[in-house]
Amino acid sequence: EDQVTQSPEALRLQEGESSSLNCSYTVSGLRGLFWYRQDPGKGPEFLFTLYSAGEEKEKERLKATLTKKESFLHITAPKPEDSATYLCAVPRGGSQGNLIFGKGTKLSVKP
Amino acid sequence: DAGVTQSPTHLIKTRGQQVTLRCSPKSGHDTVSWYQQALGQGPQFIFQYYEEEERQRGNFPDRFSGHQFPNYSSELNVNALLLGDSALYLCASRWGQTNTEAFFGQGTRLTVV
Numbered sequence: 001e002d003q004v005t006q007s008p009e010a011l012r013l014q015e016g017e018s019s020s021l022n023c024s025y026t027v028s029g030l031r032g033l034f035w036y037r038q039d040p041g042k043g044p045e046f047l048f049t050l051y052s053a054g055e056e057k058e059k060e061r062l063k064a065t066l067t068k069k070e071s072f073l074h075i076t077a078p079k080p081e082d083s084a085t086y087l088c089a090v091p092r093g094g095s096q097g098n099l100i101f102g103k104g105t106k107l108s109v110k111p
Numbered sequence: 112d113a114g115v116t117q118s119p120t121h122l123i124k125t126r127g128q129q130v131t132l133r134c135s136p137k138s139g140h141d142t143v144s145w146y147q148q149a150l151g152q153g154p155q156f157i158f159q160y161y162e163e164e165e166r167q168r169g170n171f172p173d174r175f176s177g178h179q180f181p182n183y184s185s186e187l188n189v190n191a192l193l194l195g196d197s198a199l200y201l202c203a204s205r206w207g208q209t210n211t212e213a214f215f216g217q218g219t220r221l222t223v224v
Contacts, residue, residue: 004153031210032210032211034212034213036215041199041218041220042217042218043115043117043201043215043216043217043218044154044201044215045215046212046213046214046215049211049212087153087154089153089154091210092156095167096167096208096209096210097142097144097159097167097205097208097209097210097213098144098156098159098167098169099144099146099154099156099203099213100156101153101154101155102153103151103152103153104153
């Protein structure tokens, strides 16, 4: 069964304390992995797309990496404004655009 | 460039009533998908519209229906509302029937009482 699992469910960091979020996936024929940021009560904001193992993308303090079974979102020297829920998603096997989301990791960064 | 816009932002309905939610896709996008997000959960796929037809459907009952107009905007209709339909409803748009990134609107918060 196609599945996306994110860990940890919640992560509390001090400002400047780097860490990583994990997204494990099981899907037949990966057609891309997407990372989104979601603020409370808002829609997900697109961050990155990764298509093949070994691929990396960076944006400010965030870097996403992809292997054949999982993806990591590395956060370097986070700031309080990085606090949000981070979601990863993959297209359901054999479909186009039907995204399966994980439950997300809620990140809190304290000053 | 306007992104994906949804209306209304908040809505309160009574059990058994019907509701219509609206979505205008990002400029240049022609494919619209709808998702339901319960509190503390990831979004769940409802259905996708392309060329004014429903192309894919998730595991949602027939009470959930939709429409896409010639200008690519879309509506989500839910009949016979249940308390469990209370959620954030998200619209996402992309270009074509591909697996490029989808852009989401701010959502409609539906509360059923």
